[in-house]
Amino acid sequence: MRPARNDAGPVAGRTEKAFDEVRRPTDTEVPANRMDKAPSLSVAASNAAPDVAPDLAGDHRPGQRQRDPRLDFFRGLGMFIIFVAHLPGNWGALWIPARFGFSDATEIFVFCSGMASAIAFGRVFEFIGWRMGTARILYRMWQVYWAHIGLFLVIASMLAAADATGWFAKDYVGELNLHYFFDNPAVNLPAFLTLTYVPNYFDILPMYIAILAMVPIVMGLRRIGGPGLAMAAVVVMWLVANFRLIDLPAEPWSNRPWFFNPFAWQLCFFTGFAFMRGWLAPPPVSRRLAVVAALVVIATVPFAYFRILGAVPELLEMARAILPVTDKTHFGILRYVHFLSLAYLAWIAAGEAGARLRGSGAWGVFVRIVQKVGQQSLAVFLMSLVAAQAIAIVRDQVSTEDYMGQIVSNLVGFAILIATAYVVGWFKQAPWAKKPHKQQAVPHRAHSSEPAAATAAE
Template sequence: MATITPSTDFSAHPAKSGISAKSTTRDPRLDFYRGIAMFIILVAHIPGNWWVAWIPARFGFSDATEIFVFCSGMASAIAFGRSYDKSGWWFGTARVVFRVWQVYWAHIALFFFIAMMIAAVDAYGGYEKSYANGLNLGHFFNDPMPQIVGLFTLTYVPNYFDILPMYLGILALMPILMLLAGVSFWLTAGFSVALWLVANLGLLPLSAEPWSDREWFFNPFGWQLLFFTGFAFMRGWLPAPPISKALVWFCVAFLVISAPFGSWKVLMWLNAASPELASLIRGTWSSLGEFRDKTEFGALRYLHFLALAYLGYAAAGDGGHRLIATGTGAGAAIWRQVLRVITKVGQQSLAVFVFSMALARVIGFALDHTSRDAWIVSMANLVGFGLIIAVAYLAGWFKSAPWKGRAK
């Protein structure tokens, strides 16, 4: 048995990679695509938002959640992997525990803030619609004491509040994966794949509420496979795939062919063109249920995201050079500013995510009491984008601790 000491090599003999081997710096692709995911997540969580008809989830198996989890795995390889390399397993694990602590309290604060908003609207707004029941929080308000205990112990995970608990579960697995990595990369990979397989067999369910058999909407034992895939690429445990036209066209073909099987929207379009083919595909939907399942992260979601990720990887260019505007014209200046803004949002993803989840409910409430015509909904989305951008810059400003170097 390997002895874990501060000098233990956790690299597991990383392969040479075009992404990074034991990377210690931010990758421009990481923050850019995670920033894109933050905008999509806001759109997806605004109630009654017709923009949601055009997010990636409407055109295939995977969606912005996969982008967020995969990029978080890559970011963790930089942040936590460096701690494991420099300080050993114990101090690396301490760094992970500290992050778990931060995410845990972000989850608790997010729930109580949204619960407070809903309570205020339902109690003092004088509206017939119950916003508490709209989020399935009736049990919480009717019998709060056991639900508060369940909330803090993560045995009560209400609807809408399920992403951060999944992230907490994945982070809690990292010390185990890094312990195995000190022995062999293949041991680490085998453990991750085996855990995913067991989860997909339905053997590792996590109860979301005591009064029903509802499970966590995102099972961390399944989703960890995607997280640690991103982690492994950034650590250099997995080599970056070559950029080739053949692979690009293969991924495009897979996305196009699989679209009707993963998207009701595409299937509806296909039905208008070929009802016979659409009927044939519709008959296979039930048989593919387990493979496109979102709770345990089915295999088709994994393959679909990997195809999308490869196209994003190829589009960004070697080292993400296409995400770095170097021109001098007006177009380059605009592109440079767009990249800067999206990247900033990706860098502050936790603060932006927590804020956007609360903001989405506020925007939904505002739309309930105005209208949902195209102009107003579009303005609501754009205002939301502006607000999460402002939060990203504000969070970055606080993290820079500007007061430390400021003289009286």
């Protein structure tokens, strides 16, 4: 049986060294002076450029561009939501955005990853060439693949070790439905390494890897027929997936498909990609559009909020009837519409160029912390899934049915995510490579008996 899972799903992000050449923007790239007009959640991916590049696109290089404050802020919020959604038995998961609408943190993760990739990888395709762009994508796929392998091994080992102690009443391996893996590792380990075994809870990174593999194809189509042909192919691929014509196997012992069909979710990814490359024009600031977006968001609440569905059987039946267009696996069209509506409202709320995210005082401190988490999204995402399981084990032994235990477990998790972001950010600055402050040299001659290395610089 599949374990209960939270609908908010993981979520994303990514930075890699982007192409640093100073140049005039082309017709396919959003110039710097137009960045303030891009959708708020669209900017949430600019972590992919040298200093703005997303963590899920690779390592960033400081000092090349000024960060858009909206970029990291919304991705950081997504990382906190991901933790809340994946902490087992977390009462807070009843109040995340996914409980009040069709879309959730997964859309933020994927959309922003698309924008991130447009900056980190799109520039390589445009200015170095298709072959080098493809090589760059393959390199990033390789990195994310090993992150996926390591994440699974760490969590599976932790849960197996917890069960092996005999100290706990709960079956933690069973909680993530991993008994099949441990019962037949000779079959399931090769399947895991080839991504034909994708356990629940570990399904976001394989989806991201598969979508990355589509970037060279889309960029090739753009080269042949322009952005129109590229985006037409994206839409056709989404339609094929939604007609259930293509799925990927998720486990050797059943016909269960991947929980996130990459051929469907690539629509969300390449929407962000297209906004950042300038293939799609940003929407205008309009009161009428804002009203329409707000109405869409409000109208979805009765079909998503569990208390309303439980109290009104007719709405529950309607919610079940529209499942084909709200389906998470195949990225139903109503999820897409709901997410774009939320993104538009978030863009307006952030103000022009993210002006409302540039405050000082307590609000400024809060924004900067969230942005730091968004800047290191891959590392934070990996840590959030590990921390969620570890915290749940400890919480189960201390307190499970009181608000204080729930509050403390969430706060501890948030602290771990924040600490991870700051530590990883510090390491990425390579402080050991900085030139030391000049000091007056003190004449010193090493004794002949001292090792030669004693006089060498580290």
